[in-house]
Amino acid sequence: MRRLAPYQSGLWLAEYGDVRCQLCRIYRSTPQSHLPQNHSSAIPPNDHSFFTKLRQHINNRFDSGLLCSHCHNSIAWLPIPFEVDIAAGIGLSIQAATYYDYPIRQAIRSFKHYEDMTKLPLLLHAVRQLPRPQGCHRDNSVIVAMPTTPQRLVKRGFDPVSILAAQLSKHWQIPLWQGVRRIDHTVSQQGLTRAERLSNLNNAFVLTETPAVKRLLLFDDVATTGASLQALGRALYKPATNTASASSLPTNRYHLSAYALAHGSQYR
Numbered sequence: 001m002r003r004l005a006p007y008q009s010g011l012w013l014a015e016y017g018d019v020r021c022q023l024c025r026i027y028r029s030t031p032q033s034h035l036p037q038n039h040s041s042a043i044p045p046n047d048h049s050f051f052t053k054l055r056q057h058i059n060n061r062f063d064s065g066l067l068c069s070h071c072h073n074s075i076a077w078l079p080i081p082f083e084v085d086i087a088a089g090i091g092l093s094i095q096a097a098t099y100y101d102y103p104i105r106q107a108i109r110s111f112k113h114y115e116d117m118t119k120l121p122l123l124l125h126a127v128r129q130l131p132r133p134q135g136c137h138r139d140n141s142v143i144v145a146m147p148t149t150p151q152r153l154v155k156r157g158f159d160p161v162s163i164l165a166a167q168l169s170k171h172w173q174i175p176l177w178q179g180v181r182r183i184d185h186t187v188s189q190q191g192l193t194r195a196e197r198l199s200n201l202n203n204a205f206v207l208t209e210t211p212a213v214k215r216l217l218l219f220d221d222v223a224t225t226g227a228s229l230q231a232l233g234r235a236l237y238k239p240a241t242n243t244a245s246a247s248s249l250p251t252n253r254y255h256l257s258a259y260a261l262a263h264g265s266q267y268r
Helices: 005-015 050-061 068-075 104-114 116-126 148-154 160-172 195-202 226-235
Strands: 081-085 088-098 141-145 180-182 205-207 215-222 255-262
Touching: 068 148, 081 215, 081 226, 088 116, 104 116, 104 205, 104 255, 116 160, 116 255, 141 160, 160 180, 160 215, 180 226, 205 226, 226 255
Parallel strands: 088 255, 141 215, 215 255
Antiparallel strands: 081 088, 180 205
C-alpha cells in the first residue's frame, strides 16, 4: 500500500474521521453535497462506465464535509470574475473561490509560510467551491499550477500551490500538466505594485513541452492583481497563423481560463 504524505493523512482524517467543523470546531460539518452547489458534477455527462459510477458512489458515501453550514455561509464565495489582457484583444478570465479576507487569508498565510497543515482542510473546502468549467473533462483539459523556482522550493521545503492544485485535480477529475518552468531571476511578488509585478514577471515562464490538449486551466493560490496568472497565460498563448491567406488573423491554439483561491477584499 502506498504510504500517504503527512498532509494527505491529515486531510483523510479531517474529512473521514472527524465530523466537527474544521473552522469553528463546534458544530458538526455539513456534507459537501448538502451545501449550495456552485459547480457541475466532476464526472463528464457522457461517461457512464461502471467504474465511474462506482467512484461517484464511493465519493458520495464518504462525503462527510469539512465546514458546518454556519461557517460555510459566513464566507462570501465566488466574487465576480475579473479579466487581464494576455494579447491584443485576448483576455484571461480569473475566477476566485472567495475574497482574500478572514479566515481564508490567515489560512493561506499559515499554510504557505509556516507549513501549518491544520489549515489545509479549510483551503480544500475553498478549492471545492470553484465552479467546474463547462465542457472540460480529463480528455480535453489540464490544470496548470503556478510553478515555483527550485530556489524557493528548497527554501520553503514544499510547494503549497502544487498541493492545492492536486486537490483541485482530484475534485474535478482533470489531470495536472507540468510543462512550464519558472525562471529563477524573478523575486517574490508580495509587496510589489502592479507595474512592478508585471515588470518582474516579464519572460518569467518557459514552456518545456507542448500541451496535448486545447483547454488549459491555470491555477494559483492568491490572485492579488492577476499579474502572475497574466504572465503565465501569455507564456501559454501561442497564436497559430493560417498561412492559406496572408490576410488571415492569428487564431488562438488554446482556450485559457484561470482560477485562484482568493482575490482582493470585499471590505475595500
